[in-house]
Amino acid sequence: MAERLQGIFTPNLVPLDSKGDINEEVLRKYVDWLIEKGVHGLYPNGSTGEFTRFTFEERKRIVSIIADQTRGRVPILAGAAEANVKETLKACEYYAELGVRAVAIVAPFYYKLGPEAVFAYFREIGRNTPVDVTLYNIPMFASPIDVPTVQRLADECERITAIKDSSGELPHMIRMIQAVRPNRPDFAFLTGWDAALMPMILVGCDGGTNASSGVVPEITRKLYDLTLAGKLDDARKIQYDLVTLFDTMLYSAEFPDGFREAVKLRGFDMGHGRQPRSEHQEQDLSILRRTLQCSLADHGFTQEPIGGCPVGEGSADETADVRNIVMTVVSELQKKGML
Template sequence: MTDRPRFRGIFCPNVVPLDAAGDVDESELRRYIDWLIDRGIHGLYPNGSTGEFTRFTAGERRRIIEIVVDQCDGRVPVLAGAAEANLRETLAACEHYAKIGADAVAIVSPFYYPVSPGGVHAYFDEIGRNTPIDVTLYNIPMFASPIDLDTIRRLAGTHERIAAIKDSSGDLPFMRSMIETIRPERADFAFLTGWDACLLDMLELGCDGGTHASSGVAPELTRRLFDLASEGRFEEARPLQQQIAALFDTCFAAGDFPAGFRMGVGLRGFSIGPGRMPRCEEDRAAEPERLAAIRAHLETASLA
């Protein structure tokens, strides 16, 4: 173990461009990755919630990671989303992503069936004993069984491969408790936030970085905020946080998640496609108004 967190900075949970047939548009995805890196993203996080991992086949998910790892080519680390519907497939994904050169994986806790805290621990304990690649625990209680503090503490104390947590609850007291409990015993364990509205507050608490949907639309804003926070210039970063939160709220409200973030990426100059989820007539009719609202935020930030 080292005395530094293994992950630091803003990892973009990138959307996936689709072509007219609804297939992964590899050339546009590669162009998008280069654009994100050029604008200061610290790392890529493909196959996250914003990347609609549940809407792709297992083969497509693996191909997406292969493209991202290849295009990054060591310029920034890749945190590969490895959540699958069951333990066996999740471990198989871990093995594949380790083999192709991903730096780590992020794994959501068991979903669909509610699982007890003991069951969540048992699930990640099995992963910790068998994974060939570093693991980031992914706590997103709105979609999956929550990962409580005691479970995180036990896993961090038992498995060196369990190297970080990404917490998308937006719960500041919970993040503070995690940092105060785990960091003294595990200096290399990283704490990432996944809730855009409180990025600055989380960094001020001592978070090491985050994965934020808004970073795929406005990577310049999240990078600048992170840099200011790293220098302790929190008040100077406050207007940036307000811009990020406003952009996030507008994108989040623009139809079924992550449709608004796909629209935002499209407004930055990419042929992104509508996503895999069929759209209703109400969403189609509202699209011009939603695009205008997102564009207004980008113009305010001088990004359009």
């Protein structure tokens, strides 16, 4: 029996060239950098990697490039979520040939399905996949996977070995662990919500697929290590910092543009994402770029930008700006009933 998935798996962003095609050279450099900075694994074709904006052949190529560049140094959890069971199983077969550790499959999307339909969907995949499957629960975009469904799938399908939960709900994670782990000690629980990484680990989560680890892998890895070591005061400080940065990247631009802009500040030419942007959005990103530059500089992660914010000396005004941006965006989301 293989060891269960553990640690920080980075949802890989995909750099694009001036024509909007996959920039293989930058992607390979990005993979090496992430591994050197200490992430435990890589997670291509996730939400942060904008998997829906690539073709099936492009998604296969992304995983192929990453598997070739990784050369077994860290395990790969490859997103294999296609629009139907047949194509999803084709993806599973191809990624198994590449030697990935497991695949992550989102619940059926577009059509909102009930628990029985979600169970039948994953059972069909679980009975026919040649590679271990991680369930991917992201209820804001796809049919939710409830606790009884996770338990039934874990009991009936040996190949279903983990769940990645991006709901951010701590009680939901606790209920899943309580329901599944007694019968499946090999079953892994990963959180996709960076703002709750520390408490998730404390209640028994094995790690996370955290978008912030694609920008500040050092911080995310350190938070994981400190939490496991029981150094909770130090871990708490890092978690607070991570929440501020995560919220800024998540809520101040269309997802995942904030993360793409932040990675550029770490020295990688990510290019323009596949989603077209309006002039107003471009202006917003320009402001966000400045805010992120100062936030990262305050933690010693970028060179001094033009106009200020020296490394290690981020101003109180900039910190207030970050807080105000986050509060404003959250307030607007609450008004729209999205929080």
